[in-house]
Amino acid sequence: MAILFYLFAALAVLGGLLMVSLRNPLSGAFSLILSLVSLAGLFAMLQAEFVFILQVLVYAGAIMVLIIFTIMLLNLNKDELAEPPVGWMRLIFTALVCAVAAFGAIRVFGDITPVQMEPAPDFGSIEGVGRLMLSDFLYPFEVISLILLVAVVGVVLLAKKVI
């Protein structure tokens, strides 16, 4: 199990690093897909079966396809992709800030002691999560559906040439 964790973790980090460093957004998108699918593997290792399926179905299958669709639709050429030159100072400074913040977060997370527990038999199953979603989380669930509706309307309005 440990080997699997380190494999998935390494792939996720690699995908993330490639995504932020590659110039071509399409290559970046595919690196991000690698990262997302590795994260899906980690979700499966954490017995979150429903979230695992959703991660592949929604993230890798729908959101990323949407992003790739946009990248292909814009079909940017070399000039449009060329980013304005940024100073080395800025790169180093940003990287340093992020690294320090990550280090701080890791220090904080290191103090957390996990609780050893045996999950219930339906832990992470579609039925279990679904029941929870429609009982304890009913109002957030409805709010999310409203947000999605607003997003749909907003996107249609944005994309229309003439309203």
Place this chain on the structure above:
Amino acid sequence: MTPNWVDFAIIGGKAIFIWGFALSLLPVLIWFERKGAAFIQDRAGPNRAAVFGIRLAGLIHNIADVVKLLMKEMMIPPQVNRTYFMIAPVLGFTFILTAFAVIPWADRFLVAGRDISMQVADLNAGILFILAVTSLNVYGIVLAGWSSNNKFALMGGLRSTAQMISYEIPLGLALVGIFMVFQTVQLNEIVRGQGDLLWGFLPRWGIVVQPLGAILFIVAAFAETNRNPFDLPEGESEIVAGYHVEYSGMRFALFYMGEYAAIVLSAAMITTLFFGGWQIPWFPTESIVANAHAWLKVMLAGGALGALAFAVLMFAWSKRIHGAFGDRRENEGAILFALHAVIGVVLAYLFVESLGMSSIPEWGARTVALVAQISAFAVKTIFWCWVFIWVRGSLPRFRYDQLMRLGWKNMIPLSFVNILLTGIVLVLMGG
């Protein structure tokens, strides 16, 4: 938790079986596509390629195709993005084959104290796994379209992305009705639920309890496989050949195999969800096992009769083609006649032998049930594969705006209506 080697062997055997099933249907589908389209368009279809004069009504053409595609140069045009160009065909094929892992093809097989479920992986997520994996399938097409660096290929890629995202929604929503009726997402449980009878005589198949859902699912499945009437990504009259215009040789063949594998997968899913899967209507597994000797006799008699009837047909045909060609093709009828006559006689002999049998051992009975159910599953799946070819021969292609209007404005609202109706009926029935 140390899995032993027998378990590994069983899982390996199951994987080999389902992939073998899927892959061996590919040449049959290509044959359907040619001979079936020829039949629909009232022409002869391919009938030249022959091995020692044997043509098998055009099936031998597939061998010629494979040889041609293997020998062809795999062109890599200079303007393409090489890495993505080479990965794309593989992606398109891999995900489809992965999805076969959860398709059940028979009831659980009880032998030697083991309870073997007849699907490679009995996941709790079941059908959602297929949806998730097939949603990744679009990347093969997108990558091919983009990496070809060709505007027609890009158009094909764009069209396929939009189409696949749009039709995944009605596909998933059509399934919700099935989940509500059968109260599970596990495919084997769904199939088991379809074994009951409705009002005492009608098999409780998905198509009976979810007619609207079945229609929506089938239409969406056609769109997901990029088949006619939804084959805009490769509309050859508008964008040459769409996303695979720059491909040749085996890479091109991989796209085609991917498309046919997707057809087999869709046919298997339609069968499993809406047409009873491996269920033989009115005969649940236990009744087959209890009456296995009768089933064995009927199967042997049917096989013998079928083979002998085919042999007679072949005999008549060999008389007709005698002297028609002047080469070895004339022998084909006689060879097929001899082959089927031998098979028919052997089956008839086995049938006569089995007449004296009044009961067979438990494992034999289970095997009879297994064979009967696998045959039922195969027959239904092949029928649905044929429907895919049939539709291609009958319907014209959609225009792009019509495709989007159908998907978003008709099918998605209809699938919501389906969910609502299913819920109302379930509540009224007290379920």
Place this chain on the structure above:
Amino acid sequence: MGEVTLNHYLYLSAILFFIGAFGVLFRQNLLVILMSVELMLNAVNLSFIAFARHSAGTMDGHVIAFFVMALAAAEAGIGLAILVMLFRNRTTVQAGDLTLMRD
């Protein structure tokens, strides 16, 4: 190697989150920035799921992860729509070129 505990998942989550943050802060291409935000959301999801398994013992984390995914879908849709409109009007996807309010 040793056993994988909750802390390992949290470390990974923190690393991924700040890789995403670096992308948002440093990159100029709006598409990449959008994708970096997605990576950050995913990193948060990972810690939710890890806490659900190793600390809380309930499935609340899974539900929250589901909500985050729904929000991410909405965000990606709107973000991409804005981006397409921006490209139509200004023919650029670089954040540095969008200086109309500053000039």
